Amino acid sequence: MPASLLPIVRPRVAWLVALAPLLLAVLAIGLLGEGERAQQPTDSLPRGLDSTLAAQLDAQLGDDEQDVAIVLFTADDAGPMTADALAPAVRAAGGVPQSLTIAPDGGAAFAVVPVTAASATDTVDKVDALRTTLADAVPEGVRAQVTGPAGIQADLAKVFDGANTRLLLATAAVVAVLLVLTYRSPVLWLVPLLVVGVADRLAAILATQAMAALDVAWNESTVGILSVLVFGAGTNYALLLISRYRDELGRHESRHEAMSLALRRTAEPVLASATTVVLGLLTLLLSLTPSTRGIGLACAVGIVVAASFVLAVLPALLVLFGRWVFWPRAPRVGTTPLAERTSLWHRVGGVVRRRPGVLVAATTAVLAVLAVGLLRVETGLGRADQFLDEPEAISAGERLAESFPAGTSSPTEVLTRADAADVLATVEQTPGVVSAQVAGEGGGVSRIDVVLDATPGSAAARACLEDLRSALEEYDDTHVAGEEAEALDERDGAARDRKVVLPLILAVVLLALLLLLRSLVAPVLLVATVLATYAASMGASWWLFTGPLGFAALDVQVPLFAFLFLVALGVDYNIFLVTRAREEAREHGTRDGMLRALAATGGVITSAGVLLGAVFAVLGVLPLVVLAQLGVVVCLGVLLDTLVVRTVLVPALAVLLGDRFWWPSSSRRQAGTAT
Incomplete structure (x- = not known):
């Protein structure tokens, strides 16, 4: 047995590495269960804004429940x-x-x-x-x-009654079908599905227990998004590892040696990718909204668990099963490596070699045309537009507005420590107010119920609320709450989060690429391509939403989450491609190395992208517009990134630039450090 074998793939250790984490995870799933925390009225409200301050005053009235x-x-x-x-x-x-x-x-x-x-x-x-x-x-x-x-x-x-179970089953089914189609094996697909499935349940338990201990807000949608992310990212990492393992089995008789080499060469891009995603997710901790911070923390835990299981448990399991797990297409020693086979990706590489400039111009033009829709994107859904299936409370509210003032079903509240009579008089004089009355007093706080004549969710309702808040500025510790006020604050909080979090996500991704590639040109180009993908997917989604799907606007949270998932996850495929190109460039130079990398990784990265896109599309099983919209944007973005950017644009840029792609390092020095 070669001394260079990694410990986790050695025969005696592999059993322990494969079974111990699985058994511990099953025990944790069975004994601990998911954490619990009572939801608070301010969980979805941006910190420090008017409706949040009003909710804090309302709690002092003594009837907060x-x-x-x-x-x-x-x-x-x-x-x-x-x-x-x-x-x-x-x-x-x-x-x-x-x-x-x-x-x-x-x-x-x-x-x-x-x-x-x-x-x-x-x-x-x-x-x-x-x-x-x-x-x-x-x-x-x-x-x-x-x-x-x-x-x-x-x-x-x-x-959400039973929705997460439906989401989990749908996600697992999609992953299973795509794994079967990818491997064409009745056995192999079960191994990564088992590993990622256990990782998903363990991640849900660890994340919710951590959030409960830290008193971080979360809700049912948090667990749903976590599950989609763990299945999507975890399966992507598994596809990359298994593809490299199959390649090495064609070179080495010993499956232990083959896995050791595969793991050494896969660990760097997987760890770089996972670290980038985790750091990107942790930027959400700077959000004003507690539930958004919960999504960031939960999903970061999920990525750590998924990457750990794929890099530790999956290699050990595959080594234990041996070559037969690939049946009926078990690789034999002497099989031509992927990088040298004449395949679709080899032919694509040939086209890229002959016309790199034309392809860069063409793909850039396509992305630019799709991105035009981004200029017309509007955010902010009305209450009635937030459900895919209209529930009774929404239809009843619409019927109520036909016979009574439009704001009757969505009363506005004013919470104040000032003199209630004075505040009431000011409220009644505000344009757009139909009626107002003092509805409760206690603890030095008064609550005034206000009915507006504007339709809930309309521009007129927002304008009336802004007028009301302006009129009440003269009173200390006086704040406006209610569904319309909360929606207005959520819009403002989301706009602030985008200004703060989006640049940080870009900085994290760029820094990770700089450290990984030890280059300036390649990281900047890769980040630029990911930004172009985001703009194109948002633009294309907007045409789809306002056309066939009939949505009036995007939910205020969609641009931020779509940016995070597309930038942090989208750069994964570029990392997988470029790290392989750097390795191939050691012997073949930048141009040939990039095309060999495309031939070697084209199939697995395309499979990973299709799988990730399909997994995010599964969010549509939850009857909330925000999750359906997020699923569509990310699905389109991942497919664009996989089929256009990673397949054509990035290789064409590398062929055009040659060794300058790695500036200020040379391709051969870069590749030498990689191996």
Whole structure:
């Protein structure tokens, strides 16, 4: 046995390395379970902005666990409704008949019902019980629906009821199908799927336990995004390792020696890629929004776990199984290496060699045309536009706006420590305010409920809120809350996050490439290509969203998360390609080395890109527009990066520049340090 073998692939050690982490992970999954943390009203609100400060004041009133539901009554053709007829249903729901308001035509009415709940789950239970009670209590010919803050919160929580399980199953199924198609083996696909699947569950447990211990906010969508990222990135790393292992099995009789060499040459790009993604994710800790910080921390943990399992457990398992795991296409010694085979990627390389300038111009033009749509992108979804399937609370809110002031279903709140009468007078004089009343006092804080005449989510509603906040600036410790105010602050917080986080992500990626490649030209070009991919995917997605999919705008969080995933993950494929090119350049020079690298990695990187794009597209199984939009943008971006940028643009740039691609180092010195 050669002394140069890595310890984890030695026969006696491989069993321990393969089985011990899997057994420990299974124990952790079975004994620990995911962490738990009660969601707070401020989890999705940007720190320091008006609605967050209002929520903190609201907590001092003493009824911080109480929300309100608005019960909408609509009549069939039986005639106008009366207060006497609806009073029993209002009482049964826990409201008071005095809160009942009937439309002038008698065709609609609403009542405000308090909902006391300690958690989001409790809110769902209370609203479900309220709907059941109302269905039994309303007079014949009258329909009761629940909307308002409590109704919307309950319907939003129900969106994720079993959703993460569906997402996990769909993701695993997509990965399994693509692995079978990639390897054409009835056995091999099971090994990486097992390793990545265990890594995914362990990552969810470690991440949520860490966030619970650190009191970092997260929600169900955090775990869903974490799962998609672990499966996507983990499988990509596995594809790269297995491809190199298969290549080395064609050169070496000993599978242990083949894996040792494959792991040595795969570890650097995988670690560089994983480190870049982790550092990029950790920039989200600078976000103003607690739930965004939670996504950054959780996904960083997930990438660390995925890379660790792929670089430790997967090699040991593959060595234990031996060559037969590739059946019926087990590699034999003497098989022509990928870099020397006449394949599709070899032919693509030939085209790149003959026309590099034309291809650089053509691909740049295609990306530029697609990026034009980016100039028209609008962000900010209305409340009714956030669901793929319209729940009861949204449809009831829209019906409520037909018979009553548009803001009735989405009341605005003013929290103040100033004199309530003075603040109330100022609120009532603000244009766009239909009604206002003091709804609660305690702990030196007053709450004023305000109804606006503008449609929730509209530009008019935002303008009215801005006018209201401007009018209240003269009062100390006075803040505006409510769904519309929160949406406005979320938009402003997202804009601030983009200004702070996006440059940091770029800096992290550029620094990682500078350290990895020890070059100035190549890293700058690679970052530029990734930026071009992001712009093109955002532009193309915008045409798709406003056309066939019919979305009014992007969710405010989509540009930031799409940038993070496309830049941090998109640079992976360039890292995989360029590190192999640097290695090949030792003997063949930059131009031939890049084309040999394309021939060697073309198949595996394309498979990885298609798989990652498909995995992100699976986010569409969750009925929230923000996740569907994120999935589409990342899927398009990854496919563009894989099929256009990495296949054509980057190799063409390297062929054009030659050794200048590695400036200030030479290709041969670069390659020598790599091996």
